[in-house]
Amino acid sequence: MRKAIDCVKGGLRWAWRHKFRAVVLLAASSLLVPPPARSQFLDPCCAILAAGLSTISSTLSNVIGGGLNNILGVEKSISNFEQTVVWPRHLIAQAQSLVGNLQGLFHQMRGVMQVPVNSATLPATQQFEQNLLSGNAKQIDQTSARYTTVYGAVPSATAASPQARNMIDITDAMAQATMKKAIEIDALADLEIQAADQINQSIQTAAPGSAPIIEAQADAWLVRANAYTQSATADLMRVRAIALANDSENLKNGAANATNVQQQIYNLLKRQ
Numbered sequence: 001m002r003k004a005i006d007c008v009k010g011g012l013r014w015a016w017r018h019k020f021r022a023v024v025l026l027a028a029s030s031l032l033v034p035p036p037a038r039s040q041f042l043d044p045c046c047a048i049l050a051a052g053l054s055t056i057s058s059t060l061s062n063v064i065g066g067g068l069n070n071i072l073g074v075e076k077s078i079s080n081f082e083q084t085v086v087w088p089r090h091l092i093a094q095a096q097s098l099v100g101n102l103q104g105l106f107h108q109m110r111g112v113m114q115v116p117v118n119s120a121t122l123p124a125t126q127q128f129e130q131n132l133l134s135g136n137a138k139q140i141d142q143t144s145a146r147y148t149t150v151y152g153a154v155p156s157a158t159a160a161s162p163q164a165r166n167m168i169d170i171t172d173a174m175a176q177a178t179m180k181k182a183i184e185i186d187a188l189a190d191l192e193i194q195a196a197d198q199i200n201q202s203i204q205t206a207a208p209g210s211a212p213i214i215e216a217q218a219d220a221w222l223v224r225a226n227a228y229t230q231s232a233t234a235d236l237m238r239v240r241a242i243a244l245a246n247d248s249e250n251l252k253n254g255a256a257n258a259t260n261v262q263q264q265i266y267n268l269l270k271r272q
Helices: 002-017 019-032 044-086 089-113 123-132 137-151 162-204 208-271
Strands: none
Touching: 089 162, 123 137, 123 162, 137 162, 162 208
């Protein structure tokens, strides 16, 4: 008996040291050994297995299944809250419909802005007017030449006094600069309208979660548009400043001419 126990212990130690070999031998022996004959009576192993499976199924249904049902109920409550309070579907549909209506108004506004307003009748002035109303930044280089064709060049040094030539030159310079800036602003306005159309089209198909992104983009374009408006206002202020400077120059020239006339009259009277 002791030898048998020692042999069993030795076999267990060998199996422990050679786990992989022992598993392979056990699998091979299980395949070679024929299955035991089942009697017509119920196998105790099957009954134990069936009871274990029933217990597992009951645990999954009552314990784990109940917890999952609770989680599903909470998720449904959150979804209903989002659809009815946070992002109501009917309000989203109304907003998208409003955007569609505004898009139609924008197209009408663009059509109004594209109505021709050209009024010049002579060839030189027609070309100059077309240049000023083109809204094409590529035509800015042609503005100075067409301005000179219509308004003339600065008089030569023998045709006008230095003061008059300076006043004419700065007036022409500021007038041309303002006209060029107007062409730039018209071109920028066209780009702003295109950006507004794209933003409106995006809003029509945007998901509720993407609304803040589109709003931020629209705010950025609004700031840019305000900057262009301020630039145009600055040009108007420069034009007004040049007009005031010209008026001041005229007063100065008038005072100087009056002084010269008085001196000439005094010289004539002195000779007599």
